[in-house]
Amino acid sequence: MIARPNARDAETPQPEAWHTLPRAEAERILLTGPEGLQEDEAERRIAFYGPNRLAPPKRRGPLLRLLMQFHNVLLYVMIAAAVITAFLGHWVDTGVLLAAVVVNAIIGFIQEGKAEAALDAIRAMLSPHATVIRGGLRREIDAAALVPGDLVLLSSGDRVPADLRLAAVKDLRVDEAALTGESVPAEKNADTVAHDAPLGDRCGMAYSGTLVVYGQARGFVVATGAATELGKISGMLAGIRSVATPLLRQVDRFGRLLALAILAFSAATFAVGTLWRGHAPAEMFMMVVALAASAIPEGLPAIMTVTLALGVQRMARRSAIIRRLPAVEALGSVTVICSDKTGTLTRNEMTVQRVVCGGHVFDVGGVGYAPVGDFSVDDHIVDTDRYPAFELAIRAGVLCNDARLREDEGLWSVEGDPTEGALLVMGAKAGFTQHAGEAAWPRLDSIPFESEHRFMATWHRDADGESWIFVKGAPERVFEMCDAQLDHDGEHPLDVDYWRRMATDTAAQGLRLLALACRRSAPAGDRLGFADVETGYVLLALVGIIDPPREEAIEAVGECHHAGIRVKMITGDHAETARAIGAQLAIGIGKPAVTGAEIALMDDAALRRVAMEVDVFARASPEHKLRLVQALQDDGQVVAMTGDGVNDAPALKRADVGVAMGMKGTEAAKEAADMVLADDNFATIAAAVREGRAVYDNLKKFVLFMLPTNGGEALVVIAAILFELALPLTPAQVLWINMVTSSTLGLALAFEPAERDIMHRRPRPPGEALLSGFFVWRVLMVSVLMMTGALGLFLWELDKGVGIETARTMAVNAVVVAEMFYLVNSRSILAPVANREGLTGNRYVLVAIAACIPLQIAFTHTAPMQAVFGSTDLTALEWAKVVGAGLLVFCGAELEKFIIRRTRLATRLGLRQPPAY
Structure with missing residues (x-):
């Protein structure tokens, strides 16, 4: 019976303990020697151990992957909206909604396929060939045919084909950065080391996938395929599920709540109109359908995609390549950045x-x-x-x-x-x-x-x-x-x-x-x-x-600290070196550096505490990096992780935002990451955080713009039903307002530049809802202002004896003009916009308003539109009244901002916080 290297008998070491055994003892356990294995013995062993390759993971088929992209509440709401608009015969709206659904699904399908390529990249690191001694003869074989006990020869330029216990060494230096993060090649010999020695200190071992940069050696194979250190990382990577970004979690929660609210609101409106006020069920059904369609934020997925895509373009100009769209916004919510040292915080130039x-x-x-x-x-x-x-x-x-x-x-x-x-x-x-x-x-x-x-x-x-x-x-x-x-x-x-x-x-x-x-x-x-x-x-x-720190990295770390973001350094280097570099970067000053060996002795609770208190971690293995990221996430942090080696891939995939190095990073790291730094520079991460915060700001501004516009329309109709008034808006007119404002006005906020104090705010709480209490107040306030302007103008005109078609036309235009003015208000949540910068700082807002004006003129004054929507021509005086209704919203919103700023409510509401030094 052949003793197997990984068998669990009394004399066989654990797989990770080969570095503790003298060469002769390893030979005895492996049943091998200076002549290597005989060919027939190698064949028996490969039948037992299997080939020296990493098995491909189980994957969902392309069709199932595509169908799963539609499993999203917001997409369900959009599909429902498409069905409703089709029922009403608004085929343009239907086409736009369905196109948005399909585009979002395709983007998700493509990105998921890219993420799976990380495992392929690790498998590609295995050496295709190996030089062995079998039966006393030197041979070159397919590396997949290696088995434990094989005697492998290494020379400069070779990629190590399996995990080896070195038996004879001559000036061997191996680049193990991909596994250990060590900044210089590791010097090897045939000596034993302590059982708890970190991977980077196991001088008597050579690991699969690493590169021989100098010298020669021979060693016995002790692990192949999934049993190698590289295989363990691949197994870790396959078992890690990517974490949804904060924005996706918020939008999913927001979509569920909004869908329930729309259904409840629609049912209540139908019941009040038919049972209490006696409106015809058919008429009320059409109105409820129109209001539901207007309330659905079909513009949100489109604005999300456009805003994120613009962020991607801006980041690309700053050498940050985004591989997954939601990562743009996730960067803006990061509370902790875990950074590699060599080449990222430092120059990688000794x-x-x-x-x-x-x-x-x-x-x-x-x-x-x-x-x-x-x-x-x-x-x-x-x-x-x-x-x-x-x-x-x-x-x-x-x-x-x-x-x-x-x-x-x-x-x-x-x-x-x-x-x-x-x-x-x-x-x-x-x-x-x-x-x-x-x-x-x-x-x-x-x-x-x-x-x-x-x-x-x-x-x-x-x-x-x-x-x-x-x-x-x-x-x-x-x-x-x-x-x-x-x-x-x-x-x-x-x-x-x-x-x-x-x-x-x-x-x-x-x-x-x-x-x-x-x-x-x-x-x-x-x-x-x-x-x-x-x-x-x-x-x-x-x-x-x-290896000195980059000057720009020192500034970027300071900027992150001002932005309330903790920066932690996790490196494979020695503790003294890591602590010294950290001090120059203002990371972990006055605090100890914790090593991977110390992390291994901690339970999860202790690690959560240490992960928050300590900022420098040295001699960290892939398992340690992964545990650190998980510990920070368990504490409620949003974590960005940087890395360049295969050893970083599991932590990169697990992090909320994985950041790989583009110049010296391995393909495995790049494929597991959400973002790739083309210049390997930490300062680029700080710039990307700024862009991410701007993206989230713009999405909030869009939501704050979108919901009151829909709310204003709804309140106009509800007030008319409650007070038994003639309906100020017909179902077709409600859909027209929604189509015009969603397709032209709201999109302009995607181009809004970052506000000046954006990097002097603390990161938003990870669990913060997309709609805070203040947002609910702002939505209600603006909705009431819009209703007051439109409904008041409608009733005023009816009281003067104007026909109902003219009154409704004025009400429609009052809502749209109010939204034009409110678009300018929405450029800033709290800052005033009644100044040159506020009025002209985003030219796309002016373009959107300029595009919307001719649409409203056509709605009002062209015969085909009048036939479809029941509109009529307006006089100059009537247009002036419409503009007055819009100014009511603008002035009311600016007055509310002024009051909040003067009474310092912003700080108490958590909207404006002091810089986090």
């Missing part, structure tokens, strides 16, 4: 910031790979040629280096290890370029960096023909080689305590450390060997390197 020499500490100016910046001591700019130790340290960093610094059309980049690139940039700032240095000090031999030895050494000859050996590496290792140090006034015995103290102080600032040393002598032989680098070196400097 930079030397500090150089410690004997007796002096140098600060290095400039950020990124552009060789621009000064050197300073105690904030005073200095010349390097006055400090021999510092100058020689710069030379050592440039010469003991395998990276290349390149410029292409003004853009600087590094080929090779980013840490080595940072040393080249520092040299260029001092005027010591790599090309000039190698020409004057040619390299004769080198010892490449190996993780076992933790240093690199190079042998050079200077212009005088003398030999120099330069060393760079981990400080503890280089300290062991040195017995002297170079100070400002020459060589002195090594002060180990000083250097260790400075190393601790520099590391506490989150900087990665390198030590530089030299020896002025030639190797013992004609080649540079390890015996030549054991002792006798002079310590030159400690170099502190960091």
Whole structure:
């Protein structure tokens, strides 16, 4: 019986514990060895374990997916409205309503198909081929044929085909950013580590889907397919349901309540008209149908789509690509942004910031790979040629280096290890370029960096023909080689305590450390060997390197804080580095950084508390990121999550708004996200939040415009029924008003620019209803004003002996003109609009009014329209009365705003809050 790697017997480790086992023990459990598996054994195992691939998820068929798009209360209401308008013979209205239903369903169908592509992107990361040893022979096979126990060979440029326990390693470095978020390639060896070591610290493992950037290795397969770390992420992603955005939840709730209200209102109106006032049932039925059709907000889905689409266009101009329309508005309601560190908050360009020499500490100016910046001591700019130790340290960093610094059309980049690139940039700032240095000090031999030895050494000859050996590496290792140090006034015995103290102080600032040393002598032989680098070196400097924060990210984080949005940093990097970067960004100042290992020990209740209190999370795995997002959501927060790796995909999908990086992000992250940042810049998120808030503002303004216009029509008819008056509006005229105002006026609010204080407000509460108590008051007030103007004008004209057709024509025009004026009022919920900016700040409002005027003139004065709607011509005086009715609404709405502003009701109503610092 073959022992299976994942079997649950006494001697078999858990799948995640392979990093704790010595190579020999892993071989014994896997029943394999240096010759690999025999072919027949591999065939038996693949029958047991299955192929090394990720199974496609179960999916609904296209037809069912399309039909499910119609399962929406608002669409049900729109379909009902289409049926009613068809019954009344208003085929244009019917066509518009049905077109809106179909368009919304198609958009949802397309977006759902895109979201499912995230799993396909993860499966595409699996390597198609693998080099193995089977039966002692080297072979290249389809990676799907790999089984636990196979001996796999890795070399530079390979994608790791399965999870491996490394057995032999030579200078192996693996880019694991997609899984761990680590900003630099991980150095690998065959050593064991503790059971609770984070994924990024498991030096003896190589994981499926990661990329070998340097060196060679061989390792035994311990997990394939769904059992790999990549497979676990795919399983997590498949099990996560996307969360509906706040707007969709609000609109769904609003649609349900409005549908019930319309039905109840219609039934009550019919009963009052027929049973109490004795109107003919047929006449009342037609009126109720017309009022119900007018009350249905058929313009809401259209205005939502247009407003969101305009937001998408504006965001695209700011390098934010929206993949799902509702994400535009969801950004505006975000209360917490969980951001990755590397490349989003930081530049992803390693930079030397500090150089410690004997007796002096140098600060290095400039950020990124552009060789621009000064050197300073105690904030005073200095010349390097006055400090021999510092100058020689710069030379050592440039010469003991395998990276290349390149410029292409003004853009600087590094080929090779980013840490080595940072040393080249520092040299260029001092005027010591790599090309000039190698020409004057040619390299004769080198010892490449190996993780076992933790240093690199190079042998050079200077212009005088003398030999120099330069060393760079981990400080503890280089300290062991040195017995002297170079100070400002020459060589002195090594002060180990000083250097260790400075190393601790520099590391506490989150900087990665390198030590530089030299020896002025030639190797013992004609080649540079390890015996030549054991002792006798002079310590030159400690170099502190960091991936610095983006300047624009610092400003954007501040803007988010002013907007009441918490910013949390979740990274795979080390806690010290994360805390230091966080402090520079004003994230988590004075608070501890919590690691993934600590998160794993917390239950859900404890994690909810910690997630709200702590702002920096380090060494976080995919499970930790997902749990953090869920904990914040369980606390009632609206969460935006940024990420670039496969490890971020589950959290991106779960978040209210998933934000992927466009430049360095994996396809899996992009497909799981709602938004992609084309410039990988956190500042773009802050700009997108601003646009999202503007979108929601405009949707609220549209609702505040739409409901009173429908309410005004309804109150006119209800008042006529209650007081046994002649109906001021016929069913056809009600539908005309609704069609004209919905198709021309309301759409203009989608183009409304963001208000100036929009990023100084707190995020709206996630559970806030689309219609607050204040909104209900505003709807009732404006509805009453419209009814007063239209019904009052209708009764006044009848009292003067004018025919009922003329009175009704004036009532229809009074409602429409009132809506034109109220459209201008609706440009701002509280701010006054009786000024130049308020009247002309949105040219689309003026265009909409200009388009509506000829429609009303045609309704009033053309014979075909008069025949259909029963309208008549109006005199100039009668038109003046109509305009007066409209001005009543405008002045009343502005007076209400003025009173609220003067009595400071806005703050108490939660409409205007102080900035959240």
